[in-house]
Amino acid sequence: MAIESWIDVGSCEELAAKPLQQVLLGRTRIALTWKDGEFGAISGVCNHVGGPLGEGTLHGDYVSCPWHFWKFHWRTGEGEPGFEEDRVPAHDVRIENGRVLVRSIPSTKRNRKPHAPHPLAREPHREPGPIRILGLSTTAMHAEHPRYSTSEDLLQCALDAATQTLECETRLLRVRDLNFRMCEGYYSKAARACTWPCSITEMDPTDQMDQVYEGVVHWADVILLSTPIRWGGASALYYKMVERMNCIQNQETVSNKHLLRNKVAGFIITGGQDNVQAVAGQMLGFFAEIGCQFPQFPYIAHSRGWSAEDMHNNQTYVQRSVFLREGAAGLVTRCAEMAKVMIASNLGEHALVRGGRKGHQLDTKAQLQGAVAQPDGTAPETASTS
């Protein structure tokens, strides 16, 4: 049974200097507010995914979580209007001899209003059927005045070959047609603030990055991505998209959860000048970190080299090149064959535990302290000293 006690959290004068701050009752985090000459105290742990409410901001009568901005009343802990049932515990506060005392036992209980899970949150499951190829074109252009794109043309060639000769299902997403926000850096607040589904996707129903997530996580066996070379890198649109895909990789780090399983990636890179290998290197690195496998020779590329600026001739060259078209068909064939191998072998969970070991504490220091690494790859437990 909990023992009721009032805990001294500091002097009135000092604590009244900030409208909101985090204080501790032992190990319990409290969001302590000072408003209109009174103190309020509610749990410092947000109902959503545990953000630190005491590090947020006080807007009117509500404490706003610093991670994704859910709001809770500064004294009652109730959610904002319409979400009152979604409340965090409130604690009584009293003042004695210039000190602020907070009652350790909350006066109200936490209640989580059920929220329907986002459709993307469902468990990835491959439906039976032919190999599915998702083409992602990351070239940008004027919507009303489209132009010819060498990378997108070769991507379309690959998808046509997949449909006509490999009997695959195909989809093409032109990323420029999607209206989506830049990654807003939730990961930079805390690893757990970068959620799956993406925090922005959950908060903003108009954001269309869900189409990429749906295709990559739930539909495709093969992700075939095309990009132009822009100043030695992939297109800005490519980077805008993959920054938003951090939430896929982050699931490996924070939850040991593999959203991409038995997926293959391949790339088509074209540019008037060069840096093909650097662009390919970044793409291989990123898609490896989200759990993709690659066929042998996982990209095709074309560039005219440093001394060529005659881009109109380059367009004609690509349009007429049988060799490049055969290359695109060969790439998608290798990807589809690799996908068949992956699906048939179906890598077991044991092969994927904490893929890449990124963000995973090495056990060297822990061993020195007498700790034992857990066989499932979770953080070592410190050996008992008793």
Ligand code: FES
């Ligand atoms: S809003 Fe608080 S953790 Fe997401």
